[in-house]
Amino acid sequence: MRDGDDIDRILGAEPQIVPSPGFTAAVMRAVHEAATAPPPIPFPWRRALPGLAAGCVALLALLLEVSTRGSGGSPAQLAGWLSALAPLLRSGAAGGGYWVLFAVLTTYVSLRVSQRLARPTFTAR
Amino acid sequence: MGKDEDRDDVERTRAGDVAAFEGIVRRWQGPLVNLAYRFCRDRGRAEEIAQEAFVRAFRALPGWRGEGAFSTWLYALATNLCRSELRRLRPRTVPLDEVGEPRDPRSPDGGLGDADRDRAVRRAVLSLPARYRDALVLFYFHGMDVATAARSLGLPEGTVKARLSRGRAILRGKLPRVLASPRLSEAR
Numbered sequence: 017m018r019d020g021d022d023i024d025r026i027l028g029a030e031p032q033i034v035p036s037p038g039f040t041a042a043v044m045r046a047v048h049e050a051a052t053a054p055p056p057i058p059f060p061w062r063r064a065l066p067g068l069a070a071g072c073v074a075l076l077a078l079l080l081e082v083s084t085r086g087s088g089g090s091p092a093q094l095a096g097w098l099s100a101l102a103p104l105l106r107s108g109a110a111g112g113g114y115w116v117l118f119a120v121l122t123t124y125v126s127l128r129v130s131q132r133l134a135r136p137t138f139t140a141r
Numbered sequence: 142m143g144k145d146e147d148r149d150d151v152e153r154t155r156a157g158d159v160a161a162f163e164g165i166v167r168r169w170q171g172p173l174v175n176l177a178y179r180f181c182r183d184r185g186r187a188e189e190i191a192q193e194a195f196v197r198a199f200r201a202l203p204g205w206r207g208e209g210a211f212s213t214w215l216y217a218l219a220t221n222l223c224r225s226e227l228r229r230l231r232p233r234t235v236p237l238d239e240v241g242e243p244r245d246p247r248s249p250d251g252g253l254g255d256a257d258r259d260r261a262v263r264r265a266v267l268s269l270p271a272r273y274r275d276a277l278v279l280f281y282f283h284g285m286d287v288a289t290a291a292r293s294l295g296l297p298e299g300t301v302k303a304r305l306s307r308g309r310a311i312l313r314g315k316l317p318r319v320l321a322s323p324r325l326s327e328a329r
Contacts, residue, residue: 022320023309026262027281035174039188043166043195050196051159 063133147211154202162202166195169212173219179278180223181230182267190226194219209292216293224275262320265312273308276301 146164153161173194178187198218205214266277279290280301291301313320 023262023277023312024281024285026259027266027277028285030179030263030281032171032175033178033184033187035170035188035191039170039174039192040163040166042188043170043192044160044163046192046196047162047166047199048159050199 060133144210148207151202151205151207151211154199162199165198169195169215173215176216176219176282177223179282180227180267182263190223191219194222197222213289213292217295220275220279220293224271227271261316262312265315266308269308269311273304273311276304277308280305
């Protein structure tokens with residue numbers, strides 16, 4: 017590796033650093049803490065799976081619906097759907113309060129569901 | 142370093158003797174701190190990373206199958222940690238364009254020039270894209286042993302060789318005067 021000669025000389029001759037005197041003790045303290053700490057809480061797959069499966073099924077159903085409608089459709093039909101959506105979006109923009117309320121409710125429900133999922137795992141340990 | 146001692150300490154630790162892990166720490170603290178130092182150039186942070194590597198090794202010890210050398214496994218674990226820490230704490234690294242060459246690498250006093258040159262090259266290595274930086278750091282850390290560097294990185298040797306070559310080419314392009322210093326030629 018002729019092209020690396022200068023670099024070899026510089027990087028190959030790095031001075032070694034010596035760990036601080038208390039390093040071993042600090043590491044062993046951390047290791048003992050790790051040994052006595054409870055194992056990490058596993059993700060509650062058994063509880064989450066039904067919800068995830070339902071979400072996947074809903075998404076799949078939506079995709080199927082769109083594809084079956086879209087298969088016989090045309091650009092004009094797509095434009096029709098978009099124009100049907102437009103008033104909905106306009107009314108949402110005008111009444112922004114509803115969207116805020118919807119967002120707050122969604123957050124609240126998500127929070128409650130996650131708390132409900134997590135609580136039994138904590139008490140079990 | 143003692144392979145038998147490592148295996149012995151690993152078995153005792155696995156059997157529940159946490160204190161046996163201290164033997165591993167004592168044997169490998171120097172190499173791990175130096176490895177981390179080469180990735181971050183900060184002594185305090187190097188010790189933090191090395192400590193975290195030991196704790197992770199302790200936690201992962203039950204999963205070590207003992208197929209290769211313990212050191213290979215430990216280096217691979219520490220290398221992954223160093224790389225992820227560098228990604229997480231990116232602001233302390235220096236962009237390649239900001240790495241400047243010393244005004245004159247042939248310093249008349251005969252001492253400062255070498256130090257400046259070495260520092261510039263080491264800073265330039267850290268500013269390389271991660272794939273080249275990692276290959277160069279591991280290659281020189283392992284005493285220019287491509288096979289060991291490749292094992293630490295979990296890559297084929299050919300890939301590491303290619304990355305070393307490309308990394309050196311980038312360094313040479315960035316620091317042409319430093320790496321063409323006449324003093325280096327005279328010293329050969």
